[in-house]
Amino acid sequence: MNGYRDALAELLDRQLDHGYRQTEPRKHSWALRAFSAVTAVVIGLLIAVAYQNTQAAEPHQARTKDALIDRVHQQRIHTDELAEQADTLRDSYTQAQQEALAGSSSGQRALADLRELEALVGVAxxxxxxxxxxxxxxxxxxxxxxxxxxxxxxxxxxxxxxxxxxxxxxxxxxxxxxxxxxxxxxxxxxxxxxxxxxxxxxxxxxxxxxxxxxxxxxxxxxxxxxxxxxxxxxxxxxxxxxxxxxxxxxxxxxxxxx
Amino acid sequence: MLIGALALAAGVVLGLVWDVAVPEAMEPYLPIAVVAALDALFGGVRAKLDKIFDDKVFVVSFIFNVLVAALIVFLGDKLGVGSQLSTGVVVVLGVRIFGNVAAIRRHLFKA
CATH class of the missing domain: 3.30.70.1880 (Protein of unknown function DUF881)
Structure with a gap:
């Protein structure tokens, strides 16, 4: 129990590596200093690479999403256009039918039957x-x-x-x-x-x-x-x-x- | 301190200029490595301000933090608790970073 509390207290109170606390400032050797510098370079490199990696991934996803949304919109417009076209074609078809059948009496009867059936099934x-x-x-x-x-x-x-x-x-x-x-x-x-x-x-x-x-x-x-x-x-x-x-x-x- | 800052800046510039492709196998370790690196960085700055900076501790702590963090993520992935352990690593190192930044703040602003 005590050990756990200590570990937690330590974590929250003392964030510095123990190594720093225990050493008295030593004589700096140049080799070690160079190592430090290299480490700093590596840290900077890591941060920059992580940044670039994230940046590279994000616009790609956003682009894909935008492109998909665009396509949905375009297809929707296309569908509406086609529906409109279907409506006008249907109108002209009905008119042509009327003109073709209205001439004779049998044609007129067929037309009346047709209109009734069309109304019944929902086409007219x-x-x-x-x-x-x-x-x-x-x-x-x-x-x-x-x-x-x-x-x-x-x-x-x-x-x-x-x-x-x-x-x-x-x-x-x-x-x-x-x-x-x-x-x-x-x-x-x-x-x-x-x-x-x-x-x-x-x-x-x-x-x-x-x-x-x-x-x-x-x-x-x-x-x-x-x-x-x-x-x-x-x-x-x-x-x-x-x-x-x-x-x-x-x-x-x-x-x-x- | 100045050399360290310059080296850090050089690293950032190098990373930005040089288009490093992270291998797919390494990708899960990158965020953890970054957090570990930030921890080492702020720890080093704080130690410097406390006038107890030591090159050896800085280098070793960085290498070890990154390796241990990567090992934890690797083990976690193998045992099916990868994301939980990653969160754990980020929390622990995050608390340390916060504490160190707070210490740096106290040094710089005396508040």
Whole structure:
């Protein structure tokens, strides 16, 4: 016990090497002085090398990070451009289709069928009355329970389909029969596009029944409870006129009609 | 003292001018070696001001501190406690450096 205390006291009180204390100043030999000088050179060298090493490592890391961030930004801009291009192409495609089919009566019938099917699967832009369900994260400092999960969005969307919704979009991202809602990291992805809180879920359906059925649904009750319990945001607003954009959906390759 | 300061400056300049590539195997030892070197340096300056500087103690303490510090890190790496032991070395030498710098301060400013 005593030994330990002494060692600690020594460490804190006497930082000088014992060697210095025990020697009376000796006669300095030149050889020893030269050794001292060499040691000093080595110390300086060590410090400089360590400095250079650290300096060399750091900008390299920073550069790599900057380059990666740059690439992410560029790719994001590129993606937006492509999405915009897809939108204009889709518009011109729809127009061309219309012009081609509008001439004959059978063409007009086919066009009407086509529009109906497109509206149904979410490829065409649709308009109509409906509800806007907004669900958002609670205060983040609370805990993860106050954050909206992919499961929550899925549950709300399912309840909306159940309540008679004919078309649904999440943050402007239209749902199709093959849509996915899932979590990747901290973000929720709808068909591989990230959406952010508060999530605005628009649904078009019978104005007489859709809002009422959804409001009475067990899911709506549960989320109203979450607003009190976790501070989540949840609201249901009836709208007379909603516009949902269409999305792209590749034609099925394996599922063929019989 | 003057020779020592000049030698130190020469070492720094040499290190900055001469682009030394540290071998990868030596890299873990570099920080520890630097702390040990700083300890020897401030110990030497303090001893000088206390008028008990001794060349032999300076040289031997430097070489030994660096070697022992490297040995501790090496052993630690082999036994899976490398980073903890490195921290230990830095703490011990850090306390010594602080104490010596405090002594130097008392010498220079009488406070």
């Amino acid at each position: 832009k649709v308009r109509g009355p409906g509800v806007v369900v907004t669900v958002g994260d609670g205060p983040v400092h609370n805990d993860a329970a106050s954050l909206v999960q992919d499961r929550d969005v899925q549950t709300i969307v399912n309840a909306l389909w159940f309540s008679g919704a004919e078309a649904i979009s999440i943050d402007g991202q239209r749902l199709t029969p093959v849509s996915t809602i899932r979590t990747a990291g901290d973000a929720i992805l709808v068909d591989f596009r990230p959406v952010t809180s508060p999530y605005e879920i628009k649904a078009i359906g019978d104005p007489a029944t859709l809002p009422r059925t959804f409001r009475k649904h067990e899911v709506a009750d549960r989320f109203f409870e979450y607003t009190h319990k976790y501070g989540m945001k949840f609201s249901i607003n009836q709208k007379e006129r909603l516009t949902l954009m269409g999305t792209t959906m590749s034609a099925p390759r394996y599922a063929t009609g019989t």
